[in-house]
Amino acid sequence: MWIPVLVIIAMATYFLYIIRYAYRLYFSRLEPLTISEKKIILNNFPVYKKLSYQQKQKFEYRLLRFRRDKEFIFHGLTPRQEDMALLLSATATILTLGLKRYKIPAIERLIIYPNQYFSKLNRQNHIGEYNPGLKTIVFSAAHVKQGFEIPNDNKNLGVHEFAHALSFNATLERNFENRNFRKHMDLLSAVYDSVLFQQKFEESSYFRAYSKANIQEFFAVAVENYVETPLEFRQEFPEIYLILRKMLNFDFHKPFEV
DSSP: OHHHHHHHHHHHHHHHHHHHHHHHHHTSOOOOOOHHHHHHHHHHOGGGGGSOHHHHHHHHHHHHHHHHHSEEEEOSOOSSHHHHHHHHHHHHHHHSTTOSOOSOTTOOEEEEESSOEEETTTTEEESEEEETTTTEEEEEHHHHHHHHHSTTSSOOHHHHHHHHHHHHHTTTSOSHHHHHHHHHHHHHHHHHHSHHHHHHHHHOOSSOGGGGSOHHHHHHHHHHHHHHOHHHHHHHOHHHHHHHHHHHTOOSSSGGGO
8 A cells, every 4th residue: 555655755756856956957057166266276276377268267167067067975074075076176177178078977976085995895995986887986085185285296186086087988978079089098008008118118207106007097197197297298208198188189288279
């Protein structure tokens, strides 16, 4: 007797959730960034100052969309949660600013812990990871913050994990940008495996040791370098730099020229 009633309640609840989500996604008004939020962006994203007026407008709109459309879940006593959500949204946005398709459907939620956390997937401590099956990206807030404290040390956890998500995202839909991304990822892999590159790779200290794990980790580390030290990158590894530029359609050294 109660089963049909429970089924009806469950269906009604789900229907209301869909309506609420659709309204929030397509009809709710995007409040502009506050002055304090713009200061956070200026202080943490040097490239923002180089953007043209039109690029800044596009960046801010896309940031607001990302922050609104993705689910942010904070565990524990993470300080200044709004600032962390802003930093992560801005990171995802700056990496996709040159792309027409910028919503990253491969990410549905972001989980943020105050510090290093224990991952139940591989039963190890982590500071960040991307789970493509759950479309979830996980961060240690303390380590995300550290990634912005030194803007040119080529270590930025937010950039690193979003790079992994972008790589997987390119496999989800058939469109020109994703095909272009995959084509250049294959090219990057071929260069990475070449004897000439491996020799230069071993002799150089530009990419940190973790980049030697595999091509996916090399890509994520290389994107960190591409964001933080673009001029040095272009001088040391011009071929890799050009590949990343074509993948992201954005030049962090001279963004206004793209």
